[in-house]
Amino acid sequence: MPELPEVETVVRDLRPLLAGRTITSVRRSAQNLRRPWEEQWTATITGTRIEGVRRRGKWILVDVRGKSAKDSPVLRVHLGMTGQFTVVNASEPEPNHLHLVLALDNGTELRLRDQRRFGSAEFFPSRGTLDTAMNADLGPEPFGMNAETFRLSMVGTARNLKAILLDQTIVAGVGNIYADEACFRAKLHPGRSGSSLTADECDRLREAIEAVLTKAIASRGSTIRDYVGGSGLRGGFQNEFAVYGRTGAPCPTCKTLVECVRLAGRASHFCRSCQLSAISRQPDKTK
DNA sequence: CTGTAATCCTGCGAGC
DNA sequence: TGCTCGCAGGATTACA
Secondary structure (H helix, E strand, O other): OOOHHHHHHHHHHHHHHHOOOEEEEEEEOOOOOOOOOOHHHHHHHOOOEEEEEEEEOOEEEEEEEOOOOOOEOEEEEEOOOOEEEEEEEOOOOOOOOEEEEEEEOOOEEEEEEEOOOOOEEEEEOEHHHHHHHHHHHOOOOOOOOOHHHHHHHHHOOOOEHHHHHHOOOOOOOOOHHHHHHHHHHOOEOOOOEHHHOOHHHHHHHHHHHHHHHHHHHHOOOOOOOOOOOOOOOOOOHHHHOOOOOOOOOEOOOOOOEOEEEEEOOEEEEEOOOOOEOOOOOOOOOOO
16 A cells, blocks of 8 residues: 555654654554564553654654663554554554554554554664664655666666666655556656666656655545555545556546556556657657 | 566455 | 455565
8 A cells, every 4th residue: 555655644644643742551463564573662662752753765763762861762664555554542442453552641542553464563772773774775765866866777777667666775665556657657668678768768757756756645645445644534646546557447648548567566557658668759850 | 687476464356 | 145366555585
């Protein structure tokens, strides 16, 4: 479910609900998420005060203030495919697939629910160390990327655009939905190789990524099935998809029927008329 | 270096 | 009505 726009929406929703709150108790299910919860984390996190909530790529970072004044620990959460990270009143009935519950000092609870358990929740003792480690594994945030850096990372590989966009070390936060939507907006076939792109096409793709993500955030992300924001609201961008999940439906630009192929192991949607699979022919300058 | 497939899970819709 | 199959927003690993 959650790609950058969904994670950003969760973070924006949670921020006012969590800032300044103290975690009074921690409760978890018997089942592990992608990473097992270490027992000592429960005691370490209990009694801490939440300083803020951030996003990096598709990761949610809850910064807390440790009990000793110089601590700056972080709770890091990934929503995987079906994760839901919400604040509700503690009196709300507990849904199934609930894996981590942080009780807060105002009668609310921060709940992590994840049907498929592809998500994760981990605790790190040092914010600075964690940020450094994450920056080593993740590419730049997609907003305001350096044009030259982006061109070099595209042109330097024979992989197709879909595989490149899903690679979190190239650009952080793009997933299957927004990779397809960005390629459509840039009028580039997702099967094109990075090395086949002209400088102009690289720029178009970079701008398309930014534009698609910005519009999706404005619509509070996309809900296909499970996704909800930090206050439980569904997204709205699924109603604005140009190609994702629209196999056989008319392209919003030219009415050609949208097709779906498998690229980088993922369903990839495109319009064969709008998204040329070869470099578009330039007008003959000699005439 | 690239691509493909399998893996971790549960649930849903399609087709028989 | 009920069964099996394939597929789903992600990420990592092994292998050809």
